[in-house]
Every structure is written in C-alpha cells, then in structure tokens.
Amino acid sequence: MTAEIHKKPGLETLRAAISRLEGHSDRRRTVLPFGVREIDARLPGGGLALGALHEVAGGGNDALHSAAAGQFCAGIAARTRGKVLWIVTRQDVFAPSLKQVGLSARRTIFVEAGSDVDVLACFEEGLRHGGLGAVVAEVARLSMTASRRLQLAAETSGSLGLAIRRWRRQTDAADFGQPTASVTRWRVSVLPSVPLPAPGVGRPRWLLELIRARAGECADFEVEACDGKGRLSLPATMADRPDQEAAGQRRASA
Amino acid sequence: MLSVDLAARKLELRPGTPVAKAQALYPDLVLMDADPEGDRLGLEKLALWFQHRIAPIVAVDASDGLVLDTTGADHLHGGELPMLKDMVHRMAGAGFRAKAVVADTWGAAHAIARYGRAPIAVVSSGGTASALTDLPVEALRLPSPIIEGLATLGISRIGPLAAMPRAPLALRFGPDVARRLDQAFGRIGEVIVPVRPVDPVEVSRNFAEPIGAAETIAKYIGKLVPLLCQGLDERGQGVRRLDLLLHRVDSRTEAIRVATAMPVRDVKRLTRLLCEKIETIDPGFGIERMVLIAPLAEPMDRRQTMSSLIAEEEADVSDLIDTLANRVGTQALYRFAPVESDLPERSFCRVPALAPEETKDWPEHWPRPTRLLARPEPVQAMAELPDQPPLFFIWRGVRRKVKCADGPERVFGEWWKNDAELTIARDYFRVEDTSGERFWLYRAGDGEHGETGSQGWFLHGIFG
Numbered sequence: 001m002t003a004e005i006h007k008k009p010g011l012e013t014l015r016a017a018i019s020r021l022e023g024h025s026d027r028r029r030t031v032l033p034f035g036v037r038e039i040d041a042r043l044p045g046g047g048l049a050l051g052a053l054h055e056v057a058g059g060g061n062d063a064l065h066s067a068a069a070g071q072f073c074a075g076i077a078a079r080t081r082g083k084v085l086w087i088v089t090r091q092d093v094f095a096p097s098l099k100q101v102g103l104s105a106r107r108t109i110f111v112e113a114g115s116d117v118d119v120l121a122c123f124e125e126g127l128r129h130g131g132l133g134a135v136v137a138e139v140a141r142l143s144m145t146a147s148r149r150l151q152l153a154a155e156t157s158g159s160l161g162l163a164i165r166r167w168r169r170q171t172d173a174a175d176f177g178q179p180t181a182s183v184t185r186w187r188v189s190v191l192p193s194v195p196l197p198a199p200g201v202g203r204p205r206w207l208l209e210l211i212r213a214r215a216g217e218c219a220d221f222e223v224e225a226c227d228g229k230g231r232l233s234l235p236a237t238m239a240d241r242p243d244q245e246a247a248g249q250r251r252a253s254a
Numbered sequence: 255m256l257s258v259d260l261a262a263r264k265l266e267l268r269p270g271t272p273v274a275k276a277q278a279l280y281p282d283l284v285l286m287d288a289d290p291e292g293d294r295l296g297l298e299k300l301a302l303w304f305q306h307r308i309a310p311i312v313a314v315d316a317s318d319g320l321v322l323d324t325t326g327a328d329h330l331h332g333g334e335l336p337m338l339k340d341m342v343h344r345m346a347g348a349g350f351r352a353k354a355v356v357a358d359t360w361g362a363a364h365a366i367a368r369y370g371r372a373p374i375a376v377v378s379s380g381g382t383a384s385a386l387t388d389l390p391v392e393a394l395r396l397p398s399p400i401i402e403g404l405a406t407l408g409i410s411r412i413g414p415l416a417a418m419p420r421a422p423l424a425l426r427f428g429p430d431v432a433r434r435l436d437q438a439f440g441r442i443g444e445v446i447v448p449v450r451p452v453d454p455v456e457v458s459r460n461f462a463e464p465i466g467a468a469e470t471i472a473k474y475i476g477k478l479v480p481l482l483c484q485g486l487d488e489r490g491q492g493v494r495r496l497d498l499l500l501h502r503v504d505s506r507t508e509a510i511r512v513a514t515a516m517p518v519r520d521v522k523r524l525t526r527l528l529c530e531k532i533e534t535i536d537p538g539f540g541i542e543r544m545v546l547i548a549p550l551a552e553p554m555d556r557r558q559t560m561s562s563l564i565a566e567e568e569a570d571v572s573d574l575i576d577t578l579a580n581r582v583g584t585q586a587l588y589r590f591a592p593v594e595s596d597l598p599e600r601s602f603c604r605v606p607a608l609a610p611e612e613t614k615d616w617p618e619h620w621p622r623p624t625r626l627l628a629r630p631e632p633v634q635a636m637a638e639l640p641d642q643p644p645l646f647f648i649w650r651g652v653r654r655k656v657k658c659a660d661g662p663e664r665v666f667g668e669w670w671k672n673d674a675e676l677t678i679a680r681d682y683f684r685v686e687d688t689s690g691e692r693f694w695l696y697r698a699g700d701g702e703h704g705e706t707g708s709q710g711w712f713l714h715g716i717f718g
Contacts, residue, residue: 071718094626095590096616131569192690
C-alpha cells in the first residue's frame, strides 16, 4: 500500500497539505513498528505512532480483567526505551508476568492513584514529561476533553501513551464506542491457544481488532501473544504464504 | 509525683500522689528528680525531628506533647490515619508510648489526645463538639485554681461547662474559661508558633500591601526560589523538604510543604512543585509575609554525565517522580522487586520508585498470570485425584469446561516463617476453558493428604 502512495506524488502532496491543515506539520512522525508486516502495513507510518495516545480494551470478560489488554500494552512498552510509568487505581498487576513479555520490573514505576481524576492527571503529567518510554494508564471513563488533553501532551513531548480501558461492570464497557481523540483504538480478545501435540496449553492467541486508526483503516488480526521480548507474531499458517511469495519473487528477479 | 511509668500505674500509683505515701506503700520504689528543663529541650528536639519528617508547623504543646498543623502535609504520608499510625509506631520504636489525634482545633486535639481512650483517633470535622462533651474540664488547658473552682461548682465535664451562661463564668473565673472553650470548639483561632530548625537556608519577603491572588503568589514564589537556590549553592546542598510559610494579616499561617526524592537545587523544578500547591492556600484577607525555608537539606554532589560513547543516557525522571509523589503520596509510587518466595502473593515487594536497582529477578520456568487477584477466590471444581487438573470449574456463577491445562506446579508452605505452614501445599494449574480464556487455579492441598490443606479449589490469577 505504501509503495503505491510513493508512486503517486499528487496523493503525497495532498497528504502533506492535510497534515499542515491539522496544525502539526512540524511533528516528527516516528513510529514503533510491531515487527509484523501485516499489522504495520495497516498503520499509517508503518507502526504505532509515538507521541500519540492509543486506547486498548479487552474483549468479552477481559473488559473487566484487562489481562490480555494489559499484556499487549506491556509488550508494546517493553519495546520502548527508558522507564515506563504504569498508573492504576487498584493494583492487581502481577510483576513476574511483565517480565515474561520483556518488561523488566526495574523499568516499570507504578502509580496507584486514588481516583479516575487522579489517574488522568498523573497520565497527563507523565506524557508531558517526555523522558519516559511509555506511559500506561488503566482508566474507565475517558471523555473527549480528557483524551484531547492527553493527546496534546503526548504530541508535544513525543511520549507514547497507552490507555487501557478497564471497567468495573460489563455494562459500562459500551463506553468504548464513544469518540475520543486517541490515534488508534484496539480491542484484544483471547482466543483458544495453539493446539499442541501433547496435553498442555500452547502459546496464547489473541484476536487483535484495530477498531479505529486516524488516517488508516480498521483491521482484524489473529495473532500469537507477546513473546519474551514483547513481540507479536502471526500464526504460521498465515505468515508462511506471503514470505514464500516474497522469496519466490526474489529468486525470480535474481 | 509528676509522672509514673507503666509498672507503677499497675500498682495504682497516679501522678499527683504524694511521694511519702507512695514510698510508704512501696518502700523499694525508684524515684527520680523531675527535670523540666531537660524535658523541654528533649521535646524541642523531637519537635524538630517531626518538622523534618511530618509537617512544617510544629510546636511544643504544654509540658508533655507536640502540636502539628498537618494541613497540606498528610497526603505525603498516605492520609491522616496512616500518618498517625506511622508517628505512634516510630515513637514506640524509640521507646515512648505516644497518643496521636487529628482534630479541627489545637484545643480539641490536645484534649482528646490526653483524655480520650483511643491511642490513635481522627476526629471528623463537625464531630469536634460531640467528641469533647464527655471529657473532663482538665482537658481544656486551664490553670489549676480554675479547675478547682469549677469542681467546687460541681462541674467536671466539658459538656455542661460549655452549656453554661458565659457572663457569670467570666465574672467568677476571668476570661480564660470562655477563651479556652472557644479555642477548643474552633470559634476563635489559635496561632501555632513553629519551632525553628537550626540554621536552615531561609529567604523571606515582606509585602507593604497584603497579597492574595494566585498569580501574585506564584510570581513571588518565582522570586524567592532563586534566592533560596543561591543560598543552597553556597553550601553545596539540595533540598529534600521545602516549606513555604505564608503569614496572613489575621496572624494565621498557611503552609505548603513539598518533598523531593533526591536533593534538588533546580530553580525551575522547585518553583513548579510549589506552584502546583497554590490552590491549597487560603489567603483569607491577604498575605503580608512569605517565608521559604528548607528544613531538610542534604549535600548534593555535582555528577559527571556519562559519555555517550558507551550508551545513550537514560532520561532523568526524578523530577516527574517528585511531581507525582506530591500529588498522590510517596507510598502510592513504587516499583516491584522480587522476593525469594514460591508463594505468588509473597514473591514481590514494593520498593521506592528511585530505589537502587536490584540484581535478582523472578525465575522464568513457568508462565505467570497478568493479573493476580488480591485474595484467591474459591471456585467449585471437579478433578481427578491426586494430581489431575480440574475437568470443569464454576467461578462467579459461570461454569467453565476445561479444554487443556498445564500443571501441577507444587508450592509448599514456608515452615521457616510460620509453624502452621509446615504441612501446607498448593498445586497450581494453568487451565484454558473452551472459549479460550486462561486462568490460574490451585488446589489447597496435594490431593492425597488431609493435613496439606482443605483440598478446595481457588482461582488466583488471570492470564492474557
């Protein structure tokens, strides 16, 4: 897709004009790629935009526990540099699990805020600072105003903001449909793990839904959960074919 | 006798008992001369220590206590009750049995701390009057002739005294009774003159016209902080605690305290920390004097920045830590550090955010859940004994059929910590239900021996 754009200079100038109109033409568009071509291709810039706010919620029961959503965010945070600020209202993160997606406990500073208001205030403070690798916050309600403030704070400092939307009741989860100023919005739902030839639980799988992406399109991915370095991967059945194709083309052109 | 210790109290000796009588009752009684001057000096030292640790405004109260204005400082200690507990605990550590009370007024706190029952109490604002009613009139800080006079009239409690008409009381005992009552009930103010730390770095500014607007206060904070930093620079120190005292025209003092995790001498950063607290100030009719004082300063070394040849230097986040700590409290800001224990709930501890990095790490043999429930929740489950994973389990009213599972991972009780844990065992299983959700279950017991646990099933964590 990106290759096509490069071929059309008209489209590229139009894009530049739009981004100038949006008022952040001088922003350096840096991204944190997932390292999975299928996902990165769907994201504008080829990865998760740094200096932006991203929302992640769990699907189904995970909207309450945010176990998969939390792991997903920890995997992203693990691939950044510098300290990570993790803001919660009630603490139930099990630190050894962060380690297992590559986010060291030495890097992660937890803030236990008393209320949602405090969470948002600390979130903004963390984003504004600019010296952190990523700021993760578990919030229930995120209004348009609040998210715009966060987005602006992230834009000015270039920090990566990850809002884990986590609700107390399943009925509140409908709040995820409300518009916010975040750049991307993800939903992570657990899928049955990769079947193993022997009894046991295989590598976990997630259904990763990109529900909203500014200047991009929605997409669904079936991925294998974060590995020891926080990287996602596509299940082998899907990943193999394009690789083979590319290899074939290389062979043909050589 | 002025004061007695716990052992003497058990022998029914009370302050006020004549020495001769006490000696007649207990010939081997140990007597020591009172040393009021020594006590006063000791209390003053303690007051300074409290000023370092707890709040900017601390004064010696009568002969046996301290009074603190904790407004705007309690959040640094996790709230009023944890702060009191911490204070009493620290005093106990030093060998003193202390009582601590937070109340609306100095008078009320004085009375309830000395004559109330609980060693630690937080009197809610509005509950002052009812808390004082049943206390004896001695609690009002009145001179003893007045107390005796009131006793002659048959008044021993504060409640009836407060209900009496004022004029006859004033005629008989002078204005003191009414003043002390009003001070206790918060009808008139009372100024706490704080102790002064020894040789602190201090800058102040007087205003010809009282100031009150937030912007003006911010402006003068911006003028005072550079002066303070200059003073600190001369001594090679950085502040750990910084107090801004605002003397109001009605002779009350408002205070802001900020704490930092490491010694700081940065003008911008200190100004910012102070300015964030401006909204907590009540300027009243205006502020005529501002004092910026550093009660706790520590030597600050100039550090050489690392050469970028080896590694990119990590951004310094200590200023962010300070900002957040002054908002949510130091306890609410932490990192997790590993503890050598097989029990999941004991395998981590909280360390301060800027604590030196530990070298140990958690073992990585087994997958660990993202979320660990605060306490394991009992589930109904059916499993083959002795060591098979459950076939199904019911958690929060939902029946889940187990599709596949890993385990058991057996964890034994820590008998070296607690005798009761000698025989305890837990078998952990990682299970996945038919919809793909993954949980961490354990059976309390090894499935064979009754003494190892109740053999009931519990859900302890949720995997992502």
